[in-house]
Amino acid sequence: MVSWYRRFISNFSTRVAPLTKLTRKTPKGGNFLFDEEASRAFKEIKSLLITAPILSVPKFDRPFIISTDASDVGLGCILSQLDDEGDEHPVAFASRSLTRSERNYTTTEKELYALLFALEKFRGYIDGSPFQTKVYTDHSSLRWLVNLKSPTGRLARWAIRLSQYNFIVEHRKAAEQAAPDALSRAPASDELFKFQASVLALEGDSWYSGMFKKVSAAPGKFPDWRVLEERLYKRVRNSNPLAVDFLFLGQDD
Numbered sequence: 001m002v003s004w005y006r007r008f009i010s011n012f013s014t015r016v017a018p019l020t021k022l023t024r025k026t027p028k029g030g031n032f033l034f035d036e037e038a039s040r041a042f043k044e045i046k047s048l049l050i051t052a053p054i055l056s057v058p059k060f061d062r063p064f065i066i067s068t069d070a071s072d073v074g075l076g077c078i079l080s081q082l083d084d085e086g087d088e089h090p091v092a093f094a095s096r097s098l099t100r101s102e103r104n105y106t107t108t109e110k111e112l113y114a115l116l117f118a119l120e121k122f123r124g125y126i127d128g129s130p131f132q133t134k135v136y137t138d139h140s141s142l143r144w145l146v147n148l149k150s151p152t153g154r155l156a157r158w159a160i161r162l163s164q165y166n167f168i169v170e171h172r173k174a175a176e177q178a179a180p181d182a183l184s185r186a187p188a189s190d191e192l193f194k195f196q197a198s199v200l201a202l203e204g205d206s207w208y209s210g211m212f213k214k215v216s217a218a219p220g221k222f223p224d225w226r227v228l229e230e231r232l233y234k235r236v237r238n239s240n241p242l243a244v245d246f247l248f249l250g251q252d253d
Helices: 002-008 012-023 036-049 107-121 153-162 178-185 190-203 206-217
Strands: 065-070 074-082 088-097 133-137 167-171 225-228 231-236 245-248
Touching: 012 036, 065 107, 074 107, 088 107, 107 133, 107 153, 206 225, 206 231
Parallel strands: 065 133, 133 167
Antiparallel strands: 065 074, 074 088, 225 231, 231 245
16 A cells, blocks of 8 residues: 555655565564564554655645445545645545445445445545545446446445435546555454553553563564564464464453
């Protein structure tokens, strides 16, 4: 996702070098090491992504652009506007996980649901705008679906909600939809914000503080533990044998 906005970041390759180094194949018997240098680079890139000149303040005398995408696990969307040079700058980002029942939707239904989610999420920006909002998707059949004459069931209910917005759907190649695609594959959850109380409680715990210092000082000695974003995580079992989950100690499940 960050690579999509690299043209706005000076010395991009140098800044992300500690992170790209982590994508190389780990030697047999070696451990994945997210060290302090990589952590600093990760924080810097996150900060750059949500500040000028990448992130832009909304200008209500210009039309808005929405890019949407859906994956098997979530929805992602970006609200953007063009600058004076014609470059697209994000104004806001949004994503959410799909529920168990929503994951059973067809691919086309998920893409339409992502469109509905985006319009309702960014309603405060686009509602009342004198301009038609352009919505980009890499799912070409959405252009046909939003104009369906006699929708039924779930599609009919969504059509009613969509009818209040002034928008047009345009297809954009998947390669140009990298940013919303990334958001849909790693959706943010409101549950993340509930961790804060747990964090405050854990930071006052002597055992937690001691373990945090040990893992930070010698991560190689604790392969089942990891420190990320100043939080202590422990490896947990996953039903998928190819997956590795690290659970924040303040998380309930």
